[in-house]
Amino acid sequence: LARHLLRRDGVILVSIDNNEVHHLRLLLDAVFGAENFVDMMTWRGARKGDAKLTGGGQDYVLVYARDRSYLKSNDIRWRERKEGLEPIYAKAADLRKKHGGDFDTASKELRDWYKSLADEDPSKAHAHYNRIDDKGIWFSDNISSPNYRENLIYDWKGYSPPANGWRYERATMERLDAEGRLIYPEDKTKRVQIKSYLHMREEWAPASVFYRDRRAASSNLDSLMGAKVFDDPKSTDVLARLFHAITDDGDLILDFFAGSGSTGHAVWEQNPKDGKTRHWILVQVPEKPDASEASGKNALAAGYETIFEVTAERLRRAAASLQRETLDAPQLGFRIFRTRPTNLVIEKPLFA
Numbered sequence: 001l002a003r004h005l006l007r008r009d010g011v012i013l014v015s016i017d018n019n020e021v022h023h024l025r026l027l028l029d030a031v032f033g034a035e036n037f038v039d040m041m042t043w044r045g046a047r048k049g050d051a052k053l054t055g056g057g058q059d060y061v062l063v064y065a066r067d068r069s070y071l072k073s074n075d076i077r078w079r080e081r082k083e084g085l086e087p088i089y090a091k092a093a094d095l096r097k098k099h100g101g102d103f104d105t106a107s108k109e110l111r112d113w114y115k116s117l118a119d120e121d122p123s124k125a126h127a128h129y130n131r132i133d134d135k136g137i138w139f140s141d142n143i144s145s146p147n148y149r150e151n152l153i154y155d156w157k158g159y160s161p162p163a164n165g166w167r168y169e170r171a172t173m174e175r176l177d178a179e180g181r182l183i184y185p186e187d188k189t190k191r192v193q194i195k196s197y198l199h200m201r202e203e204w205a206p207a208s209v210f211y212r213d214r215r216a217a218s219s220n221l222d223s224l225m226g227a228k229v230f231d232d233p234k235s236t237d238v239l240a241r242l243f244h245a246i247t248d249d250g251d252l253i254l255d256f257f258a259g260s261g262s263t264g265h266a267v268w269e270q271n272p273k274d275g276k277t278r279h280w281i282l283v284q285v286p287e288k289p290d291a292s293e294a295s296g297k298n299a300l301a302a303g304y305e306t307i308f309e310v311t312a313e314r315l316r317r318a319a320a321s322l323q324r325e326t327l328d329a330p331q332l333g334f335r336i337f338r339t340r341p342t343n344l345v346i347e348k349p350l351f352a
């Protein structure tokens with residue numbers, strides 16, 4: 001059903017843990033075609049240091065395109081803003097203030113700061129941007145062309161071209177030179193490099209492996225709902241980032257397993273951030289909360305007879321809270337539809 005509902009440029013993301021991911025991947029290969037497999041993202045959460053064997057804590061997000069070749073022929077690129085940029089900009093601004101024009105000392109302190117960060121810190125992924133100058137934060141990047149092109153082979157200020165040629169044509173090299181972007185080694189047999197600035201490269205492909213502690217999502221939901229009424233909700237910020245990277249204005253996001261309704265909440269969170277209007281449809285069966293679990297017991301005690309009622313109430317509260325946060329927020333709302341047995345008289349069974 002999911003495959004038939006997808007648009008030609010559509011994609012499906014399925015979240016699953018360690019126990020069943022291998023079965024699910026084979027199943028999705030069979031339904032969507034192995035050629036439409038995009039990735040198996042790994043979501044690292046808190047590890048269990050006191051586990052008997054391995055620390056675990058990871059989940060997977062299987063990503064399949066409806067038609068991967070269509071994405072390729074339309075040159076579709078998924079992009080997201082790098083995480084952890086603001087602390088780097090703030091640090092560099094401090095260092096510039098402290099050291100003025102002494103960029104060597106400022107750069108050295110920036111490198112020390114990167115070293116002091118924990119491995120999970122998103123800023124650490126950009127530690128190669130480790131030099132400061134008056135224009136920003138940069139690293140010394142390769143300037144050779146990835147593929148051989150005749151017109152990229154030319155001598156530049158006494159430096160002979162790399163085997164495949166320079167990355168840019170002569171006119172662009174002249175502009176980069178005028179902007180002070182090129183770095184010339186004294187030894188003319190060495191390579192000319194280019195300054196790649198962080199503020200010019202703020203977007204990249206979404207990471208295939210990422211870390212996000214799930215406990216924050218749980219405690220946010222608990223405080224929104226006034227009690228723990230649902231276990232292990234997805235983090236709305238992780239979903240929102242994926243929606244930002246993969247979907248566009250006017251797109252429709254469908255979640256067959258709504259649970260606490262994180263998908264709807266995440267779409268509402270993301271829309272004002274990038275100025276797009278995405279819509280959602282959530283599906284939730286009227287399953288009873290599980291009275292053998294603490295969250296199910298709480299849900300029943302709070303008067304929720306089904307998980308569907310939890311989903312709907314979460315979305316009402318999320319809408320109210322988002323509208324309180326931003327005065328000019330658009331009116332958020334949703335309609336509820338109930339599925340019923342069909343009224344059509346089916347004379348011949350659809351499936352023999």
Ligand SMILES: C[S@@+](CC[C@H](N)C(=O)[O-])C[C@H]1O[C@@H](n2cnc3c(N)ncnc32)[C@H](O)[C@@H]1O
Binds near residue numbers: 233257260284307
């Ligand atoms: C793990 S929860 C999803 C959690 C959700 N992503 C969130 O962040 O809150 C899975 C949901 O799927 C529903 N579900 C489980 N089996 C189902 C089935 N066979 N058909 C339809 N829904 C099902 C359950 O009621 C539950 O709400």
